[in-house]
Amino acid sequence: MGRTQHIQDSSNDFYAQERSKASFEVNDLSLVIWGSQEKIDRINKLQRICEEDPLIRYDPKHLGASREEIFILMAQRTRRMHELLGFHNTEDFNYVLSSHIDNQPFCGLHWKMFIPTIKYLGTDKQVKYWIPLAESHQIFGTYAQTELGHGSDVQSLETTATFDIDNQEFIINSPTLSSTKWWPGELGITSTHVVAFAQLLIDGKNYGVQAFIVQIRDTENHEPLPGITVGDLGVKMGYNAKDNGYLRMNNVRIPRENMLMRYAKVSKSGIFSKPKNEKVGYACMMEIRTDIITSCSLIMARTLTIGTRYSLFRTQFKDSNGIEKKVLDYQLQQEKIIPYIAETYALLAGGRKITRLHQQNIKNIFEREDFSLFKDYHAIASGCKAVYTARMLEAIEKVRQACGGHGFSAFSRFVDIYHEFSPFVTYEGENTVLSLQTASYLVKGLNKSLKGEKIPPFIEYLKCVVGIENEKFTAQSKREVLNIDLIRKCLRYKAAYLVSIASQKIMEGLEKGLSMKETWDSYAGINLVDASTAHVEYFTYTSFLEMIVEASNERVKEVLIKLCLLYGIQKLITNPSCFFENGYMAGEQFKMIKSAKEDLLYELRNEALSLVEAFCYSDGCLGALGRSDGKVYETLYEWASNQNRLNDIPVQKAIQAELRKIRDVSYMKPSL
Numbered sequence: 001m002g003r004t005q006h007i008q009d010s011s012n013d014f015y016a017q018e019r020s021k022a023s024f025e026v027n028d029l030s031l032v033i034w035g036s037q038e039k040i041d042r043i044n045k046l047q048r049i050c051e052e053d054p055l056i057r058y059d060p061k062h063l064g065a066s067r068e069e070i071f072i073l074m075a076q077r078t079r080r081m082h083e084l085l086g087f088h089n090t091e092d093f094n095y096v097l098s099s100h101i102d103n104q105p106f107c108g109l110h111w112k113m114f115i116p117t118i119k120y121l122g123t124d125k126q127v128k129y130w131i132p133l134a135e136s137h138q139i140f141g142t143y144a145q146t147e148l149g150h151g152s153d154v155q156s157l158e159t160t161a162t163f164d165i166d167n168q169e170f171i172i173n174s175p176t177l178s179s180t181k182w183w184p185g186e187l188g189i190t191s192t193h194v195v196a197f198a199q200l201l202i203d204g205k206n207y208g209v210q211a212f213i214v215q216i217r218d219t220e221n222h223e224p225l226p227g228i229t230v231g232d233l234g235v236k237m238g239y240n241a242k243d244n245g246y247l248r249m250n251n252v253r254i255p256r257e258n259m260l261m262r263y264a265k266v267s268k269s270g271i272f273s274k275p276k277n278e279k280v281g282y283a284c285m286m287e288i289r290t291d292i293i294t295s296c297s298l299i300m301a302r303t304l305t306i307g308t309r310y311s312l313f314r315t316q317f318k319d320s321n322g323i324e325k326k327v328l329d330y331q332l333q334q335e336k337i338i339p340y341i342a343e344t345y346a347l348l349a350g351g352r353k354i355t356r357l358h359q360q361n362i363k364n365i366f367e368r369e370d371f372s373l374f375k376d377y378h379a380i381a382s383g384c385k386a387v388y389t390a391r392m393l394e395a396i397e398k399v400r401q402a403c404g405g406h407g408f409s410a411f412s413r414f415v416d417i418y419h420e421f422s423p424f425v426t427y428e429g430e431n432t433v434l435s436l437q438t439a440s441y442l443v444k445g446l447n448k449s450l451k452g453e454k455i456p457p458f459i460e461y462l463k464c465v466v467g468i469e470n471e472k473f474t475a476q477s478k479r480e481v482l483n484i485d486l487i488r489k490c491l492r493y494k495a496a497y498l499v500s501i502a503s504q505k506i507m508e509g510l511e512k513g514l515s516m517k518e519t520w521d522s523y524a525g526i527n528l529v530d531a532s533t534a535h536v537e538y539f540t541y542t543s544f545l546e547m548i549v550e551a552s553n554e555r556v557k558e559v560l561i562k563l564c565l566l567y568g569i570q571k572l573i574t575n576p577s578c579f580f581e582n583g584y585m586a587g588e589q590f591k592m593i594k595s596a597k598e599d600l601l602y603e604l605r606n607e608a609l610s611l612v613e614a615f616c617y618s619d620g621c622l623g624a625l626g627r628s629d630g631k632v633y634e635t636l637y638e639w640a641s642n643q644n645r646l647n648d649i650p651v652q653k654a655i656q657a658e659l660r661k662i663r664d665v666s667y668m669k670p671s672l
């Protein structure tokens, strides 16, 4: 049974009338999002499983739990999720994780980083040995790259792995305080093994950072092994059910076979051979980066389902007939919600394209050791990861604010959504650092193109930099603005122009006598990140156009076109100075674009609910504000009064005892 039916059959459906205002059937759009009715049914089934299972379903009572209690709960939940859904990394598991679970489960790093790293970087023999142990949970592992002193700058990691030819072993050391491994998830308590990234030293010569499997705890009693100091790194802004940890290794010996040697190798006689492509060490990161990119739209959709429903539930101030207005009927509220809905669909389209590219890239590497797509994939995925995660986080916070006071209550679930997903902007590549990597690819691509050399199809548009000063925005009326190809050209102009400006800025820096590194670090950074962002937006917009072409239902197509236009226009309005620096656009034309956006907000007002509901999120993951039965106040009241540890009698008594001591003001000293 499709979600639409599911909602409409319910006698408690508060939003039926609002839903009927949409110009399309929700399920037709769900088909575009999920790909098939079978998948939609599967999603609905998963939602039901989560809502019915007493251990997995959201329980506001856990909000006041201590870190220790959350750990125990998440261990139990993880086991239950494995029972019901299979192990981590299955599509079902990942879906439930991003939609229902308010804390990180156990062994996520084990399944998402440790196992894939061995699969990517290990030889067939290593895979055959380690993977069955890991998949049967006889060992637990994590990915230990970051150190106290260095994260983004991987080449400066200080942990060492010194080859001892006589014993055919590596000796692993943390030589300084700053070389302490810091941050790896599941290191603090859970892991028995790590893939540690360390500088490989042979006969005093450094062969760069390589990956080594190191056992850190006894698999029976879980005690740290000799030479290992390990622990949890403390309370964080969120993510507190994850034992991110620290690790120091003092003369820890591992067999030569524990270096992951599919690509980089050390022979028995101590000869090092380089991988064909140095970046292959990041292969596993590519996998998880793709995962992050694709989950951004889903997390935004969930956030916006809460925000949109609540904006249609909440009334504030009366209209001229004395009837209280739904807050979504205010243009300013539409402005807070609807552009993010458009962005959600844009990110969905971009994420899909990245996934296809990733799959092709991995296939090429594994089947033919063909790295030809690696650079292109890496450049676009890095840029998208940076932009998509930043937009997602921004959306959660803005939608939270758009829900007024109740948005600030943890019962809204914005709190756990924000905290669980906010590290996305930091881990698997810090966003600024990633944007700069994309910018480097773009500037090099532009230089090649200017020299008449062949450039990859993703950046072929950079050819239009030649003669860009003569390009003009052609629309003369609002109607002409609302044209998907015109907006595409405008975004293309923005991206090409900003890449050329970044490139000019680098030339300027060099002409001033700065080195390339100084120019990059101290002179051109802002332009480079602007260029990368505009490139990602152009890529995303064109991916959205492709998604529209693939949609078969005409009504769905129409609404997707409006969303695509709104996404594109929003990107034109943000950081628009590039349109005026060269006379590409007149002030009057810019006003028309802004006015076209207002029209789109108005037109999409009645579509908003169905646009978010098409993602099929059920009440169990939408907190008190996003419920389909509209029982927002009842739920807030019930959870505040009965699901709130502060209202438990013994807790109240203990607090009141302290209050009594404060009431007795005789303890106060006269002021000094």
Ligand SMILES: Cc1cc2nc3c(=O)[nH]c(=O)nc-3n(C[C@H](O)[C@H](O)[C@H](O)COP(=O)(O)OP(=O)(O)OC[C@H]3O[C@@H](n4cnc5c(N)ncnc54)[C@H](O)[C@@H]3O)c2cc1C
Binding pocket: 109, 142, 143, 144, 145, 146, 150, 151, 152, 153, 182, 183, 184, 185, 239, 244, 423, 426, 427, 428, 429, 430, 431, 432, 433, 436, 521, 525
């Ligand atoms: C919740 C969480 C989980 C994590 N899990 C793991 C894990 O499992 N395993 C693991 O190995 N690591 C993990 N990490 C670490 C994470 O991958 C790093 O923190 C991340 O890569 C960022 O690196 P950094 O901390 O060195 O940041 P820094 O690079 O020090 O960033 C600090 C600031 O410097 C800026 N900056 C840095 N370089 C440049 C530059 N070249 N130009 C301009 N600005 C620059 C950044 O933009 C940022 O604003 C985790 C981190 C978190 C928060």
